[in-house]
Amino acid sequence: MAIKRNKITVVGAGFTGATTALMLAQKELGDIVLVDIPQLENPTKGKALDMLESTPVQCIDAKITGTSNYEDTRDSDVVIITAGIARKPGMSRDDLVNTNAGIVRSVCENIKATSPNSIVIILSNPVDAMTYVAYHALGFPKNRVIGQSGVLDTARYCTFIAQELNVSVEDVRGFVLGGHGDDMVPLVRYSNVGGIPIEKFIPADRIEAIVKRTRVGGGEIVNLLGNGSAYYAPAASLVQMTEAILKDKKRILPVIALLQGEYGYNDLFMGVPTIIGGDGIENIFELDLTAEEKAALDQSAESVRSVIQIVQG
Numbered sequence: 001m002a003i004k005r006n007k008i009t010v011v012g013a014g015f016t017g018a019t020t021a022l023m024l025a026q027k028e029l030g031d032i033v034l035v036d037i038p039q040l041e042n043p044t045k046g047k048a049l050d051m052l053e054s055t056p057v058q059c060i061d062a063k064i065t066g067t068s069n070y071e072d073t074r075d076s077d078v079v080i081i082t083a084g085i086a087r088k089p090g091m092s093r094d095d096l097v098n099t100n101a102g103i104v105r106s107v108c109e110n111i112k113a114t115s116p117n118s119i120v121i122i123l124s125n126p127v128d129a130m131t132y133v134a135y136h137a138l139g140f141p142k143n144r145v146i147g148q149s150g151v152l153d154t155a156r157y158c159t160f161i162a163q164e165l166n167v168s169v170e171d172v173r174g175f176v177l178g179g180h181g182d183d184m185v186p187l188v189r190y191s192n193v194g195g196i197p198i199e200k201f202i203p204a205d206r207i208e209a210i211v212k213r214t215r216v217g218g219g220e221i222v223n224l225l226g227n228g229s230a231y232y233a234p235a236a237s238l239v240q241m242t243e244a245i246l247k248d249k250k251r252i253l254p255v256i257a258l259l260q261g262e263y264g265y266n267d268l269f270m271g272v273p274t275i276i277g278g279d280g281i282e283n284i285f286e287l288d289l290t291a292e293e294k295a296a297l298d299q300s301a302e303s304v305r306s307v308i309q310i311v312q313g
């Protein structure tokens with residue numbers, strides 16, 4: 001039997017989508033189809049061709065194509081949705097909800113028709129609510145609909161810890177729970193450097209500053225860029241999730257999952273630690289939380305719920 005190459009579709013060929021496509025290719029995770037709207041078909045083809053022409057230089061074997069026709073995405077193994085508008089300084093992610101809900105819904109109808117067996121990763125903001133929209137539009141089992149927030153938020157948190165201690169980022173471990181908003185919950189108690197709790201190294205006021213900076217990490221980049229939002233670290237996060245799926249790595253990653261009783265929440269999409277492998281979300285870990293941590297998570301859950309209510313109409 002011939003061994004099949006992985007096929008990965010990236011919907012939205014803007015900053016995050018194009019960067020993700022290139023990073024996926026650089027890891028040789030499969031052949032990549034980049035999709036955008038018909039009005040942007042030529043620029044999308046141009047970006048894909050430009051990336052493809054970099055492959056001999058980079059010694060990469062990956063086909064990269066651009067299109068606006070979902071037929072070209074047929075039977076993708078993984079579909080990444082980055083389609084939608086991004087915020088500008090002064091806006092919150094929630095300001096994007098109505099526009100992006102319409103976009104994500106229409107994209108998902110196409111994906112459902114052409115790649116019914118795919119695992120779908122959603123990036124478009126406000127991402128917890130967009131993952132809800134995608135889940136309902138796709139009708140796929142919950143393990144195959146995954147939102148990206150925690151990998152990125154954790155990457156920012158770990159960057160700041162490594163900077164604070166001037167140690168390798170490789171030795172920093174931690175994770176961030178909750179919604180992808182300013183009340184997300186970096187879990188200090190479960191964070192360590194080389195296995196040693198960060199509280200042994202970093203004074204409480206500095207930890208508090210790192211937690212605060214993590215919570216507004218997206219906004220910090222938005223303010224610096226001036227005309228859009230982050231894309232390098234978001235793309236790297238999407239690639240890590242895709243690799244975990246396609247290589248069935250069973251990585252422990254914080255992602256947005258449908259909660260049905262976990263942590264006491266029902267029918268809520270929010271960031272929690274999971275096992276990510278060939279079946280998508282293969283398990284959700286329920287951690288013991290202190291009363292303070294649970295109260296912070298409740299507040300984040302409430303924020304997510306209020307945005308989900310907008311898309312419920």
Ligand SMILES: NC(=O)C1=CN([C@@H]2O[C@H](COP(=O)(O)OP(=O)(O)OC[C@H]3O[C@@H](n4cnc5c(N)ncnc54)[C@H](O)[C@@H]3O)[C@@H](O)[C@H]2O)C=CC1
Nearest residue numbers: 012013014015016036037083084085086123124125127234
């Ligand atoms: N969850 C997260 O951690 C993050 C989420 N984001 C979100 O990702 C989204 C994309 O961000 P960027 O790539 O920077 O924006 P961008 O504006 O550079 O690209 C978005 C692309 O989506 C395309 N698009 C719009 N409607 C479409 C449709 N119906 N079908 C296909 N493509 C469509 C646009 O033409 C554009 O090329 C935004 O909503 C942003 O807020 C960005 C970074 C991190």
Ligand SMILES: O=C([O-])CC(=O)C(=O)O
Nearest residue numbers: 087093125218219229230
């Ligand atoms: O901040 C934004 O609008 C984009 C995003 O979600 C992030 O970078 O965390």
